[in-house]
Amino acid sequence: MPRLDATTLPTLGPSVWTPRYDRSAVGVGIVHLGVGGFHRSHEAMYVDRLLESGQAQDWGICGVGVLPSDRRMAEVMAAQDCLYTLVVKHADGFLDARVVGSVVEYLLAPDDPEAVVEKMAAPGTRIVSLTVTEGGYNTSPDTGAFDTAAPDVVADLQPGALPRTTFGLVTEALVRRRERGLAPFAVVSCDNIPGNGHLARAAFGAFATLRDPELGEWVAAEVPFPNSMVDRITPVTTDDDRADLARRFGVEDAWPVVCEPYTQWVLEDAFPGGRPPLEDVGVQLVDDVAPYELMKLRLLNAGHQVLGHLGRLAGHAYVHEASQDPLFREFLLGYLDEEATPTLPPVPGIDLRRYRADLVGRFANPAVRDTLARLCENASDRIPQFLLPVLRADLAAGREIRRSVAVLAGWARTAEGTDDTGRPVELSDPRRDALLARARDADPLAFLRERDVFGDLAEDPRVAAAFTETLTSLRRRGTRATVEDLVRGRRVR
Numbered sequence: 001m002p003r004l005d006a007t008t009l010p011t012l013g014p015s016v017w018t019p020r021y022d023r024s025a026v027g028v029g030i031v032h033l034g035v036g037g038f039h040r041s042h043e044a045m046y047v048d049r050l051l052e053s054g055q056a057q058d059w060g061i062c063g064v065g066v067l068p069s070d071r072r073m074a075e076v077m078a079a080q081d082c083l084y085t086l087v088v089k090h091a092d093g094f095l096d097a098r099v100v101g102s103v104v105e106y107l108l109a110p111d112d113p114e115a116v117v118e119k120m121a122a123p124g125t126r127i128v129s130l131t132v133t134e135g136g137y138n139t140s141p142d143t144g145a146f147d148t149a150a151p152d153v154v155a156d157l158q159p160g161a162l163p164r165t166t167f168g169l170v171t172e173a174l175v176r177r178r179e180r181g182l183a184p185f186a187v188v189s190c191d192n193i194p195g196n197g198h199l200a201r202a203a204f205g206a207f208a209t210l211r212d213p214e215l216g217e218w219v220a221a222e223v224p225f226p227n228s229m230v231d232r233i234t235p236v237t238t239d240d241d242r243a244d245l246a247r248r249f250g251v252e253d254a255w256p257v258v259c260e261p262y263t264q265w266v267l268e269d270a271f272p273g274g275r276p277p278l279e280d281v282g283v284q285l286v287d288d289v290a291p292y293e294l295m296k297l298r299l300l301n302a303g304h305q306v307l308g309h310l311g312r313l314a315g316h317a318y319v320h321e322a323s324q325d326p327l328f329r330e331f332l333l334g335y336l337d338e339e340a341t342p343t344l345p346p347v348p349g350i351d352l353r354r355y356r357a358d359l360v361g362r363f364a365n366p367a368v369r370d371t372l373a374r375l376c377e378n379a380s381d382r383i384p385q386f387l388l389p390v391l392r393a394d395l396a397a398g399r400e401i402r403r404s405v406a407v408l409a410g411w412a413r414t415a416e417g418t419d420d421t422g423r424p425v426e427l428s429d430p431r432r433d434a435l436l437a438r439a440r441d442a443d444p445l446a447f448l449r450e451r452d453v454f455g456d457l458a459e460d461p462r463v464a465a466a467f468t469e470t471l472t473s474l475r476r477r478g479t480r481a482t483v484e485d486l487v488r489g490r491r492v493r
Contacts, residue, residue, distance in 0.1 A: 003252045006081040009099065016085070016249050019101035021051045026060035026104050029276070031120050031185075033166055034131040035063035035073055040100065041086060041234040041259040043129060043190060047102040049281040058124060059276040062105040064116050066132070066166055070108060076255045077106035085245060085256040089367035096261075097249045109169060113162045120173035120185065126273045128173075129188040130200065132166055134381035135430060136191070137203040140452065144199075146206035157210055167207035174208075174223060175215065183273045186224040192301050193385055194293055197227035197268065226268040229293035231300065233362060234259040235370035260368050262358075266292040291347040298340045300359055302386040306335045306403065307363065308375035309410035313419050313479040319370040323363035327480060330487050332360065335403040343393040373426070379411055380431040380453045388454070395460060402466050406486055408454075409470035410479070412447035415439035420478045444468045466492075 002008040009018050030047065032039055043061075050056040063082070065074050076084075082103040088096040109116045120128055130136075138147045147153065155161055156168030163169045174184055187204065189196035201220065209216025234257065241258050245251050267278065269285040279285050286292070304319070310331070311322030322328045336356045344352065391404040416439045419425050429435060431453065438446040448458040448467055457463050473482040473492045485492045 001246060001250060001252045003254065004080050004083055004085065004099065006083065009083070012099070013250055015097065016251060017096075017098040019048070019052065019099060021054070021057075021101070023060075023101050023104055025057060026051060026102075027058040027124055028062045028105060028119065028122070029056075029059035029124055030061045030127045030129060031064060031116075031125050032061050032103075032129045032131070033064045033066055033169070034133075034136070035065060035070070035077075035103070035106070036131060037234045037237060037257045037259075038230075038232070039063075039129075039131045039190065040084060040103070040257045042230055042232050042263065042265065044100055044102045045086060045098075045263070046265060046278060046281050046283060047276065048098075048100045050276055050278070051102055053280065055280065056276040060104040061102050062107065062119050062125075063103050064119075064169075065106070065108045065110075066164075066169070068110050071110075073255065074106055074108040074111075077103070080254065082106055085249075085251050085253045087241065087245060087256055087258045088261050089258055089365070090261055091361075091365040091367055093367055095244075095248065095367075097245065097251065099251075110164065113164065113169060116169055117163065117172045117176065120170065121176040121180070121182070123182055126185050127188055127271070127275065128170060128185050129190055130166065131190045133378065134191060134193055134385050135378060136166065137193075137199055138165075138167070139199065139203055144202070146203055148206075148210060153207065153210075156207075167204060170204060171208050171211060171215075171219070174219065178218065184219075184223040186226060186271050186273060186275070188226055188228060188267075190228055190230050192230070192297060192382075194297055194389070195227060195290070196293075197225040197270075197289075201225040224270050224272060226270040227289040227293070228268065229264070229266040229289050229296050231264040231296050232259050232262065233365075233368060233370055235368055236374055238369075258368070260362055260365055262362055264296075286348075291345050292350070294344055295347050295350065295352070295355065297386050298343060298390050299336055299356060301382070302340060302390055303332055303336060303359060303363070304375040305379065305383055305387050306332050306407050308372045309379070309407055309414055310479055310483060312372045312376060312425055313410055313413055313474065314483075315419055315421055315423075316372060318366075319372060319375065320364050320366045320368065322372060323360060324366075327483055327487060329360060329364075331403065331483050332363075334487060338400050339394055339403055340390050342397070342399055343390050373428070376411075376414070377428045378430060380429050380435065380450075383408070383411070384453060388457070391457070391463070395462065401462060402470075402486055402492075405463055405466040406470045406482070406492075408448065409467050409474055412439055412467075412471055413474045413479075415447065420480075444471055447471075
């Protein structure tokens with residue numbers, strides 16, 4: 001079976017949708033930094049739809065790997081002519097396979113940062129988009145300040161340095177465009193962060209200011225940073241996914257992407273340099289993204305954390321297992337209805353009751369097989385963005401907080417290293433060592449005293465009492481008994 005590339009496309013069977021447009025005629029208009037599964041199931045998919053409709057021939061994508069760990073992606077993209085298979089997994093077991101061709105070039109910054117900078121500085125590039133994760137903006141989750149002492153940032157600011165960070169690469173490209181009389185490109189964050197455009201503006205503006213205060217002022221005033229809300233559950237690709245694709249569709253793809261059917265992209269329409277007609281393929285172009293992103297962050301993303309930490313302790317491995325468990329489904333619905341939704345403003349065009357019901361159905365899709373371990377990765381970045389704003393809003397309003405606090409207690413219990421049956425539970429987090437040390441501390445509030453993550457929450461009497469009671473119950477009685485008390489409205493014993 002030949003591996004997927006441009007020469008083997010005509011040999012694929014009719015069950016696989018393949019590009020019908022001439023990829024050799026597609027020019028680069030978008031440079032995307034951080035090409036992973038989500039970008040390929042989302043932004044690249046939307047651009048592929050546009051190209052398939054005969055539009056946006058000058059809006060192809062050049063993918064960029066910024067980290068040394070992106071080398072494997074670079075190798076696969078080179079071997080497959082930047083083609084990959086997007087497999088949409090429906091709840092009834094139906095698979096929809098589509099070869100996506102909108103990524104027409106891939107560059108690895110550690111090998112050739114100059115090529116990456118010049119690609120962004122090229123006249124045809126009008127959008128630079130990012131998926132660099134919640135922690136990729138080099139800001140403190142507590143204060144929001146840019147970390148000026150980060151070693152890679154310091155290195156990038158040295159005169160004549162070859163840039164190695166996202167900030168260094170993008171800023172150097174903007175400097176060259178300015179010198180050449182070209183308008184700046186729009187920088188579009190596609191990460192799950194409230195006000196991701198505002199955060200990107202602050203982070204890149206801070207870096208530019210460190211390089212040159214006048215440059216920082218220009219970036220803040222002239223470079224567009226549209227906000228966006230993105231949504232599509234995209235689990236990590238497994239060897240089983242590769243084997244299934246080969247068996248069912250006759251496609252040998254070293255790195256396909258699997259995802260759920262649902263997709264949403266809400267994008268602030270702020271592109272003075274131009275943009276592709278994304279509204280023609282289902283993207284919502286709006287003046288204000290904030291209501292939509294809050295809805296998604298506080299319901300879907302926080303809902304993942306609600307299921308993830310406690311579900312792992314109870315022995316569940318997959319999201320659909322926890323969501324189909326009546327006890328955990330009721331716990332999740334209680335969080336969504338009583339703690340998260342009251343913190344949301346009205347969302348234009350969205351029925352929140354329907355959205356919540358659809359959300360639980362999406363989580364319960366057994367075909368996606370998203371792991372709880374993946375949801376729990378980098379929780380010290382995710383929980384401050386997704387869950388803690390809900391908790392703080394409910395505290396300020398005097399509303400229910402017990403389910404949100406229980407998730408924090410579940411995270412602390414997970415950091416002790418085993419689930420309720422004694423099986424090892426791995427903590428994958430940039431603050432792993434600090435969190436493990438606090439989880440072993442005799443003080444029951446030690447975990448919550450990690451101020452860079454939780455701020456002053458440990459000092460709030462309601463939070464401290466609920467956290468201590470819940471963590472004690474999780475240790476002594478186990479997760480199911482503790483969650484059942486919370487679901488039934490009983491005081492945790």
